Amino acid sequence: MPSSGPSARRGPSGAWNRLKPVVTDPLDAYGLPSKGERRLHDYKTQETYYGRIVERYMKFCASTGGSEGLEKAFAALAIRDNNNSNTTTTTRDETGKPILARQISSTDRPNDMPSILLAMRKLREGILGSRRRDSFAQRAYMFIIHASILSRHWESYQPALLYLLHQIHPVTPLAPPELQEFVGYRILDLACRQYELLDAMAVKLEFKHRDRRVATVLRSLIHDDWVRLWRVKRAVDGHQRAILEFTVERMRLHALKCVGRSYMNADKAFIERTGDAQWDELVKTGVGWQLQESGNVVIRKPKAK
Template identity: 30%
Template structure:
């Protein structure tokens, strides 16, 4: 009986050794790739709009976190954040920033089949899981053979799908295999190479926190003329949260934006840190505008310990000086004032009259310093007179 090959779970993983049919049949590989592509396009076609599709990928994405995000996730207790519709509106990037907050909540909260929205979420998540697993199965099958055009297409599709999900366990091996193994044999086009290198560089900066390697990869593959990419990396290295936030909000490529999302939590934390050093208090709407996060998310996700008083966020308390008069502080200041003025104008009158000195205190006269001995210096002796003969004297006196 011929097995059913019209489903995504028709083949097993080559790495587990339980199914090698796909590895040995190039025709089956092509058919399986076409099946995966049809399923992926069908999944995208069920979305109502491009924005809804982007929110779907962000909401169904994997909860992979970089080194700088694990501490924040642990501090937040891995609890779900509030949905964007229930949180305060954010004026800077209101649409996309709010969508990211809602996506974080969708990842944190487990959907249930009790409500229709939960059932739809579970169905779509299962579809994405099947597509990702099928891509892994096909990737393992084609990599066992020498590089070919099908292998390049499979790796590119795997990168483009799993990058939108933030599934670094899938897109990172595909990037490395494509750049190190396939590209030297079957060169990528300029657009494909630029796309893969840019995504890999953003992954290195925002997820692995390795800007030096990102610059090295860009120089190796001659991707130097991408000014927005270089500005994003420089802003991440310099903690320039204003430039980074501007680029993040204005990014139109969904893959790049998903890579930058790995570093959003760290950059938001840097923003809060610098605001706390520069201001004592600030309106809450300005905090949300500069960070791109709602106040509830700053408290629940990032663990911000500032105090909210009405519409104002109190970051630091001012240190007040003690009052000049009244109370114990005033008495101390009043007692210290005459002493200070007396020290400035000379001794007080009673001290000058000898009231503060003992009556029998003898006057102590310091001994005079000995004068240095003067050494007598004799005058220099006059030179001896020169004897002049009489004829010479007469000749000198002659007119």
């Protein structure tokens, strides 16, 4: 006779036992401190979370397959002014505000940088909320600034730069080479992205900044000297070059306008050197001059008498 006890009414549990546990991304373990997250105000939690961010960032860099692939991956994250482009997507925070406009990657590797940038924002807000200004805060902010600059994500590196220079540095001073480096980023950001040349000069004088390449960039922008700017752009390091990208289109347009007012026709190679770009790229940006089979570019035609 079959048993009528509780065990007889128990349904099969094998299916439940086979369910895999939910895998949580360590970077998503905390919310934004500005939205009420309190755990990231703890010093030990900040240090552990920082280690996870650095580990993920290093894996991201290694997954791109070398310096060229890494440059393409960062370029895919560059902020675009054209929000209607079909090749861009937008990541938003909890309030619906755009955090990052980025190009869809052309490779089959997932682009993990938006998650890393959001995690860096959480850490930055946690350090800010705890008013931490020790050597760890200094190291974490330096890392955040470097990674954010390469991503051209000014929403991350600008507030981090200001806090590092004006809050952390007076309490935990940066070494002289580090101070020169990060003040240089601030000067370039003011000059190239915001086009506030007077403010950039004021910061240069305030911190007694002496980087020759940064000074050359300032002189180039003040005098609209695109030839000097293209030359120094090839000489600066990757972080400085990433900030310089914000001014490239403005200077390119100025250079091409000068050519258009000065020449009736010119050699294609000369036009490419002047615009610091290949002919196909210049055409995409709106250059409507006529390229002949001989390699000569017709800029203007003589007016008929």
